[in-house]
Amino acid sequence: ETGVTQTPRHLVMGMTNKKSLKCEQHLGHNAMYWYKQSAKKPLELMFVYNFKEQTENNSVPSRFSPECPNSSHLFLHLHTLQPEDSALYLCASSQGTGTGHFFGPGTRLTVL
Amino acid sequence: AQTVTQSQPEMSVQEAETVTLSCTYDTSESDYYLFWYKQPPSRQMILVIRQEAYKQQNATENRFSVNFQKAAKSFSLKISDSQLGDAAMYFCAYRSNQGGSEKLVFGKGTKLTVNP
Numbered sequence: 001e002t003g004v005t006q007t008p009r010h011l012v013m014g015m016t017n018k019k020s021l022k023c024e025q026h027l028g029h030n031a032m033y034w035y036k037q038s039a040k041k042p043l044e045l046m047f048v049y050n051f052k053e054q055t056e057n058n059s060v061p062s063r064f065s066p067e068c069p070n071s072s073h074l075f076l077h078l079h080t081l082q083p084e085d086s087a088l089y090l091c092a093s094s095q096g097t098g099t100g101h102f103f104g105p106g107t108r109l110t111v112l
Numbered sequence: 113a114q115t116v117t118q119s120q121p122e123m124s125v126q127e128a129e130t131v132t133l134s135c136t137y138d139t140s141e142s143d144y145y146l147f148w149y150k151q152p153p154s155r156q157m158i159l160v161i162r163q164e165a166y167k168q169q170n171a172t173e174n175r176f177s178v179n180f181q182k183a184a185k186s187f188s189l190k191i192s193d194s195q196l197g198d199a200a201m202y203f204c205a206y207r208s209n210q211g212g213s214e215k216l217v218f219g220k221g222t223k224l225t226v227n228p
Binding site: 031033040041042043045048056090094095096098099100101102103104105106 | 116145147149155156157158159162164203207209214215216217218219220221
């Protein structure tokens, strides 16, 4: 596979469930990101990882827990979410040289 | 903090015509990057075009070009010879050149409809 992949593509979960989103990049990039995309709002940066180290947490609630075991993989662990957390969650990677982000297809999350 | 404003929530264009999408931004920095991204319905977001602030020449990529006005903090996207496949959400984004990671600030997007 090439580019940035995300699984699952769709996820429906209850407020008491625990689930994880997975992102993998095959581009050899150094940085990975989680964004939240809600209707009528700009993309919101959630977390940034540079060389596996978290460099930014944009005041994200603790019910979202990121994990970056290596430069190619990024996870977002979810627990006790709220209905307002329903959104498209986008993963991206970049080389950090001003060339821009490469985005994955996203995970459409619905919290019941 | 930087902000990006896209004042046109929706735009439409006839196939083969030209359309311009607006974007303004606010920053106190002099060195940065600007991007336009395209997100087709239910499909992946892709980079359309990129502009480095220190370059005066406007970037072009085939039918896509930008009008970069640094003093006015304006970065519009022109799509020439519009095609049905150009229908998508278009997002303008700003990237500071300070720091190591490419943290982007996005506008709210413009939904472009292409009419046959």
